[in-house]
Amino acid sequence: MSAAVTIAWRLLRGGGRRGLIGAGLTLAAVAVSTAFLMFTVAVNVAFEHRADREAWRNPVPADAARAVAVQGVRRDFFQGRMITVAEVAALRPGVAPPPGAARFPAPGEAWLSPALAALVRETPPDRLGGRFPNVAGTLAGETLVHPGELVAVLGRAPDDPALAPGRGGDGVAPTPVADFTGRHGADAVAYQSLALVAGVLMVVPLLVFSGAAARLTVARRDQRLAALRLVGATPGQVVGMTVVEAILLALAGAVAGVAGYLAMTPLLARITVAGGTWFVADLWPGVLITFGVLLAVPLLVGASAVLGLRRVVVSPLGVARRETPPGMRVLRVVAFLAVVGAFPVLGRGNAGVVVVAVALALPFLAVNLVGPWVVALIGRVMAGTARRPAWLLAGRRLVDDPRSAWRTVGGVALTGFVAGFVGLLSPSAGLLGDAPADRLRLGVPAAQAATVQAGAERRLRAAGVPARVTVTGTGDRRLVEVTPEPAATPGSTGGSPREGSPEVLERARTALDGLVPGRGASTPAEDDLPGMLLLGDIRTGTVVVLAVSLLVATTSAGITAASSVLDRRQTYALLRLAGTPLSVLDRARRSETLVPLVVMGGGSVATGMFCALPFVYAGLNVTGVLALGVCVVGGFAGVVGAGALSSPLLRSVTANPGPRPD
Amino acid sequence: MTEGVVLEGRGLVKRFGRTVALDGVDLAVRGGEAVAIMGPSGSGKSTLLHCLAGIMRPDAGEVTLLGRRVDGMRERERSALRRSRFGFVFQFGQLLPELPAEENVALPLMLGGVPRARAVQQARTWFGPLGLGGMEGQRPGELSGGQAQRVAIARALVTGPSVVFADEPTGALDQATGHDTMHTLVTAAAHNGASLVVVTHDPQVARWCHRVVEVRDGRLLPGHTPSPEFSGGGAR
Ligand SMILES: Nc1ncnc2c1ncn2[C@@H]1O[C@H](COP(=O)(O)OP(=O)(O)OP(=O)(O)O)[C@@H](O)[C@H]1O
Ligand SMILES: [Mg+2]
Numbered sequence: 001m002s003a004a005v006t007i008a009w010r011l012l013r014g015g016g017r018r019g020l021i022g023a024g025l026t027l028a029a030v031a032v033s034t035a036f037l038m039f040t041v042a043v044n045v046a047f048e049h050r051a052d053r054e055a056w057r058n059p060v061p062a063d064a065a066r067a068v069a070v071q072g073v074r075r076d077f078f079q080g081r082m083i084t085v086a087e088v089a090a091l092r093p094g095v096a097p098p099p100g101a102a103r104f105p106a107p108g109e110a111w112l113s114p115a116l117a118a119l120v121r122e123t124p125p126d127r128l129g130g131r132f133p134n135v136a137g138t139l140a141g142e143t144l145v146h147p148g149e150l151v152a153v154l155g156r157a158p159d160d161p162a163l164a165p166g167r168g169g170d171g172v173a174p175t176p177v178a179d180f181t182g183r184h185g186a187d188a189v190a191y192q193s194l195a196l197v198a199g200v201l202m203v204v205p206l207l208v209f210s211g212a213a214a215r216l217t218v219a220r221r222d223q224r225l226a227a228l229r230l231v232g233a234t235p236g237q238v239v240g241m242t243v244v245e246a247i248l249l250a251l252a253g254a255v256a257g258v259a260g261y262l263a264m265t266p267l268l269a270r271i272t273v274a275g276g277t278w279f280v281a282d283l284w285p286g287v288l289i290t291f292g293v294l295l296a297v298p299l300l301v302g303a304s305a306v307l308g309l310r311r312v313v314v315s316p317l318g319v320a321r322r323e324t325p326p327g328m329r330v331l332r333v334v335a336f337l338a339v340v341g342a343f344p345v346l347g348r349g350n351a352g353v354v355v356v357a358v359a360l361a362l363p364f365l366a367v368n369l370v371g372p373w374v375v376a377l378i379g380r381v382m383a384g385t386a387r388r389p390a391w392l393l394a395g396r397r398l399v400d401d402p403r404s405a406w407r408t409v410g411g412v413a414l415t416g417f418v419a420g421f422v423g424l425l426s427p428s429a430g431l432l433g434d435a436p437a438d439r440l441r442l443g444v445p446a447a448q449a450a451t452v453q454a455g456a457e458r459r460l461r462a463a464g465v466p467a468r469v470t471v472t473g474t475g476d477r478r479l480v481e482v483t484p485e486p487a488a489t490p491g492s493t494g495g496s497p498r499e500g501s502p503e504v505l506e507r508a509r510t511a512l513d514g515l516v517p518g519r520g521a522s523t524p525a526e527d528d529l530p531g532m533l534l535l536g537d538i539r540t541g542t543v544v545v546l547a548v549s550l551l552v553a554t555t556s557a558g559i560t561a562a563s564s565v566l567d568r569r570q571t572y573a574l575l576r577l578a579g580t581p582l583s584v585l586d587r588a589r590r591s592e593t594l595v596p597l598v599v600m601g602g603g604s605v606a607t608g609m610f611c612a613l614p615f616v617y618a619g620l621n622v623t624g625v626l627a628l629g630v631c632v633v634g635g636f637a638g639v640v641g642a643g644a645l646s647s648p649l650l651r652s653v654t655a656n657p658g659p660r661p662d
Numbered sequence: 663m664t665e666g667v668v669l670e671g672r673g674l675v676k677r678f679g680r681t682v683a684l685d686g687v688d689l690a691v692r693g694g695e696a697v698a699i700m701g702p703s704g705s706g707k708s709t710l711l712h713c714l715a716g717i718m719r720p721d722a723g724e725v726t727l728l729g730r731r732v733d734g735m736r737e738r739e740r741s742a743l744r745r746s747r748f749g750f751v752f753q754f755g756q757l758l759p760e761l762p763a764e765e766n767v768a769l770p771l772m773l774g775g776v777p778r779a780r781a782v783q784q785a786r787t788w789f790g791p792l793g794l795g796g797m798e799g800q801r802p803g804e805l806s807g808g809q810a811q812r813v814a815i816a817r818a819l820v821t822g823p824s825v826v827f828a829d830e831p832t833g834a835l836d837q838a839t840g841h842d843t844m845h846t847l848v849t850a851a852a853h854n855g856a857s858l859v860v861v862t863h864d865p866q867v868a869r870w871c872h873r874v875v876e877v878r879d880g881r882l883l884p885g886h887t888p889s890p891e892f893s894g895g896g897a898r
């Protein structure tokens with residue numbers, strides 16, 4: 001083994017400048033894919049962290065004998081931002097406080113999250129502070145979903161009407177609890193599921209990419225290794241050397257990738273999801289997972305290297321003589337059609353998220369399976385119909401090595417699948433309509449409507465807020481609606497806020513606070529806020545997934561383009577010596593990428609859209625189609641750009657008139 | 663006086679850093695003439711060939727093809743010249759592995775604008791005479807080393823070049839196959855009226871050439887430049 005290490009190191013060092021370029025490309029590829037892999041895993045862990053911290057707000061009911069406290073949770077709002085209000089009452093002395101509070105809040109006390117405390121300080125009390133007259137302390141971060149979250153924990157007496165059993169309304173009805181552990185809320189689970197789906201969509205291209213990086217090492221070496229085989233090295237030695245080299249490179253790349261990811265976390269933490277940014281610590285997936293990634297990536301790369309080497313090892317002449325590659329089996333197409341055909345069946349119904357995630361990965365792999373086969377087919381058509389040399393070269397090359405061509409365009413094509421999928425899926429903002437934000441509503445039982453209306457009018461008058469109070473609705477629940485009115489006194493001084501403005505709305509809301517126990521007034525727009533947030537987050541997720549896939553795809557296209565130039569430098573150099581214009585070689589390289597890209601990219605987008613069909617509830621939407629368009633254009637530009645980047649490499653590699661075997 | 667001279671290099675000097683690869687070489691090649699360049703390793707044979715073929719620009723001296731200056735041309739023109747007037751046979755690795763043999767041969771024609779069908783048809787006519795009958799559709803990986811070099815010879819000659827350059831074309835072959843291949847090269851070039859400049863280590867090869875020049879430390883050895891108009895110019 002140590003001999004293999006030594007020889008591998010020599011090979012790496014002795015490869016010369018071009019060998020080092022190749023090694024550098026592999027290292028960069030592994031680093032990029034490791035960084036994104038860390039990101040993908042960390043995102044899922046981060047949502048888990050959020051869900052854990054938030055769990056206490058979804059109390060598990062305890063029977064009367066074991067209950068030590070009562071807890072209710074409701075929503076309040078301030079200028080369109082949500083405030084989570086938890087009301088707690090201790091049923092006996094010495095109860096452990098809710099998370100984040102230093103002690104159990106006494107009745108009437110308010111413990112505020114740092115962001116809410118700051119907001120209260122900065123805002124005139126009649127708009128916000130009046131709702132929390134007795135602030136006793138600041139909540140620690142361990143109870144917050146995100147750093148800027150607005151949370152208030154209010155202490156109540158056990159017999160406070162706000163905690164009366166069976167009070168209706170939003171949030172969590174007052175619940176007797178034995179402790180403040182709780183369980184993951186429905187929203188948190190929804191986010192975790194979406195993160196899982198996004199993770200699957202990103203992981204598959206990443207794995208394909210890592211595999212490509214490994215093959216790149218092998219491609220760089222296969223000539224030399226075949227020579228070693230011819231000289232008489234045993235298969236074990238050959239495999240050992242290459243695998244050791246690949247693993248060492250991959251390990252270095254993985255470490256660089258983890259470091260790069262960690263360096264990026266402060267930036268990534270600024271991505272807003274569910275109404276807030278992230279604690280940087282949330283994006284640290286933990287020592288165990290990090291080591292797992294550091295272990296898995298080199299192993300994966302090593303395994304890929306072994307697979308890539310099989311041909312050299314099986315026959316020493318395998319690579320040296322470049323035999324006709326085995327034909328791509330029709331089996332691949334059959335498997336592809338079977339998977340895609342089965343997809344709508346799997347996706348229908350209320351299948352679990354994991355099932356959906358797996359079902360999602362399948363057609364993804366199917367596209368990858370059928371890719372090389374279709375590329376070879378495209379090549380045959382191109383070569384058969386070619387009239388110009390560049391087209392002929394491109395076609396023959398596709399037929400000769402469809403897998404390597406697929407490696408160049410596959411990433412982008414798979415992104416096309418993602419784009420097609422989420423392009424159809426991501427819902428548009430207009431789905432929920434545009435609810436008014438200029439009036440407050442309070443839902444009350446019909447019997448109390450008149451009392452609440454009178455109380456509201458009295459409180460608003462006392463607070464000096466001009467507003468019209470009406471009651472709407474039928475049946476046993478009514479809505480008391482409060483519409484702040486335009487200024488009755490036009491001559492009022494410039495210092496006072498204009499009537500009908502958000503400030504007045506907040507003054508009205510603060511005046512109404514506590515009028516109906518356990519329930520705050522909200523505008524119709526605010527009632528839609530959680531849904532809107534989720535929709536916005538799905539869009540954010542779509543953009544992130546597409547951006548990551550696109551970046552990975554483009555990087556991989558660039559790396560494979562460069563490595564294909566390196567692999568064929570001798571032939572290219574000799575062709576150039578014999579007077580073949582570089583423009584012909586460049587055009588051939590471009591066509592061998594672009595033609596399959598157009599066909600496969602288009603096919604993938606279509607496949608993705610087809611697979612998304614069973615999930616589409618709301619029809620097409622502009623954002624999704626736009627994202628799709630951006631993705632298509634970006635992928636195209638990316639691959640063309642990446643190919644163009646290796647043109648100087650082609651120039652320099654072929655400029656040396658004495659082509660050496662290396 | 664230069665009647666019959668197709669390609670001519672005069673006072674060629676080429677340096678790589680402190681290495682002087684060519685130190686004032688004069689060489690003239692006549693129409694249909696086969697010239698063998700010999701000499702020890704590192705003496706400058708390949709460099710001389712590259713300068714004559716317009717692959718490299720000499721630091722001093724001039725190269726003319728049928729009276730036209732080659733060394734002053736821009737890369738694009740030299741590239742076109744190599745494509746149309748010169749043919750090349752290298753040691754190995756010059757055939758595109760994914761192209762069938764006949765398309766490898768047809769490629770220079772297609773680059774010159776000949777339609778594909780006619781180019782391939784024309785390429786096929788070379789296979790029989792070179793002993794490659796039936797191998798038109800094989801790919802380079804499926805050919806033996808000698809067969810691949812014959813395909814390369816066909817490719818070098820298919821455009822009807824004025825001069826064929828060959829740098830150790832048999833260096834990767836065993837001796838018998840090498841002689842065989844070299845013989846094919848010399849006779850095919852002669853048959854097509856092309857001059858031949860071939861770098862070789864094999865003294866036997868000289869037998870098939872009209873003339874042998876010997877390079878030592880970047881100079882032609884005296885007495886090996888029989889063209890009267892340049893006599894004495896080889897060792898300035
Ligand atoms: N691209 C280059 N860069 C630097 N030095 C070079 C380059 N090409 C050739 N040389 C040097 O120029 C000298 C002549 O090289 P050349 O390749 O012409 O030798 P040669 O006679 O063809 O040798 P061989 O028989 O081994 O092929 C050598 O000393 C070589 O090291
Ligand atoms: Mg040489």
